[in-house]
Amino acid sequence: MPSKGVQVFTYIGVAGVSIELSVPKQTEVRNQVNQFWNGNFEVDAKNIDSFFNKTGRFTFKVKQNGNLITEQWIDVNAITGNASGGTMDSIASTPAVITGNGIIVTYGFYESGPGHNLLPSRHQCYIAVTPNYTDWMGKLAPPGSPQENKPFTRLVLPAAHDVGMNSMQSSELVLRKLGGAIVETMINDNRILSEITDAVSGPAIQLIAPNIIFSLAITQKDNLETMLRIGARYFEFRPAHCHKAIIPAQALPDRLYFQHSAIPGMAYEEFLRDVVTFLTKNPTEIIVVQLRWDGVPNECARPSDQEQRDYLNAALKLANGGIVAGNLDDLRRSTIAQLRRDKKRLIMLVNVDSLSTYTDAGNATLNGDSIVSAFPTVLTADNQRGKGFINIQLQATATNIPKAIVYSVLEAGTMTSCIMATKGICDSKTLPWCRDNVLRVCDLGNLVVLMNDFIDGATADVGVQLSRQRLAK
Incomplete structure (x- = not known):
């Protein structure tokens, strides 16, 4: 049967x-x-x-x-x-x-x-x-406790990979205004486009444009407040203006958005506002944000230093002086108590040189084996030396596998993302490895980040338990 x-x-x-x-x-x-x-x-x-x-x-x-x-x-x-x-x-x-x-x-x-x-x-x-885990830092290192006087770098921070791609809202507005033809500009990846166009015609691509974007770019499904409650405390954000071919249509206000290639996601001001609001409500918590622009095409204008400051200052005003932006030196040299005392509970980094376990080849997997096998070869003492922090990337990038791309796009529905296809399989291997090995292989002087697609409780729980163990050292 x-x-x-x-x-x-x-x-x-x-x-x-x-x-x-x-x-x-x-x-x-x-x-x-x-x-x-x-x-x-x-x-x-x-x-x-x-x-x-x-x-x-x-x-x-x-x-x-x-x-x-x-x-x-x-x-x-x-x-x-x-x-x-x-x-x-x-x-x-x-x-x-x-x-x-x-x-x-x-x-x-x-x-x-x-x-x-x-x-x-x-x-x-x-x-x-x-x-x-809304207040997990407060419970692990309560104010006045010995743990609070340990270096902030002892912590292991759960992280949401591509935090800004948690909905189709921005992309749908662009498609509604400009039609499916703009999808080729938004993807901005000839390798992916050639795989798709080999299978379907240009007009057909336009018809399935939402499925293409959803399958290739949506990496989260909860709003930012929920991600923070789950336990996420580190975020990478790629703020840039929309592609110059999109701006004239005025599908979106000309502001900064998270850009996945040229696919717009969460508005940067919304992200900063929600982060500051969360920190104001939860005075024991500390969040690290790293700004990067890898993969963002030149046609998406990057913010100037002044524009970055303007966005950040506008968000910090919501805290009425209760939160001050910290930097890499604060992250590397301060105790948890010092960051709280100095109100530097929002650490802002820009293109900091970190040790990342991610490689295009290693993370292009459907079963996670190559990710796990790379961990011990990357996380060596020599590689960790001099880095701003350690970023252990748990997510598979099935979108780098051509056959996975074609199926995910051509037969895509509301549950067929190739990113989701690898989630459980990879997590069942990568998370146990981190639980059993991070304490041994990662230097206590380096902050550790556990980054994952569709941020979940298991990722957060492993990060919190490792933080507890490292604080006890």
Whole structure:
């Protein structure tokens, strides 16, 4: 009988929590704390009683001490393999669940369809249940504690990769005004465009322009406030004006936006405003922001030094003097207590030379093996010496794999991002490695960043636990 598989990845960071996973006539409950687990579930036609309708439901329920926190589900056709309907029928409809009892559930679902080329043939679902980390620095290093007097560089900061690409709002406004033809300008990558145009005509590309952008550029799905509550404390932002071919249409105000190539995302002033607002509400927390422009085409005008200062000063005014921008020297030389005392809880960096584990070849993977194998070769004592900080990049860049690009674009739906396809698989390998090795291989004098797509509770929990261990040294 035909069947369709669902591969599930779970992580629980809170005692008393269970995750119940089920498909027709198959149920499993996970309740082990601090374990990365993955297993396969089969929506099998023989287990579906209806003779004509061979659709079965994949469901997960999160409970704490027996009380239901959230239930999510989607219907899977055992014959066609398609998944549709339910609460997980689009990536945008799977935001983090923030409960009133100090728990956050982060999850995501990738629809594999019948399976194509190198991409997974099974649907993918990841689930992490972790504490609400809105004030994790305050709890790890409370004011007046010995931990607060340790160097800030002892911390391991969870980070959202390409934080500004968390929605299609800006891109949709551009497409609405200029039409799908502008997508070639926005992608600004001849290699990717050639792979797509080899498969479809120019007019067809224009019709599927939103799918192209979504599949290649959307790397987050929660708003910034939620990312901060999940535990993210480091962000890289690429602020620039829109491409010179976009500005005349006035689809967007001529301001600074996060630019993924020439695809506009979150407005820079919105990002800074939300960061300052969060810091004002949470006086023990410290956020690091790094401005970079790698991959941004020259046709997207970069801000002058004065323009950068103007944006930052406008945001800092919201704090009424309660927050002052710090720099790399503050990051490298100050204790947590000193940064709080000096009000330098927003560290602003510009093109700082960091040690990054990312390589185009190593991170262009669908299973994460090459990422993990690169960690020990990159994170050597010699490589760390003289760097501003260490950036361990956990995310795979399946968009660098041509066959993955073509499928993700041509058959893209609301759940078929090739970025989401690799999330659970890679995290189940990269995060355990970091948990078990960062304390040993990363110098205590260097701040460590754990960067990931679709920032989740497991990434945050590993960062917080490593911070606790490094503060104890």
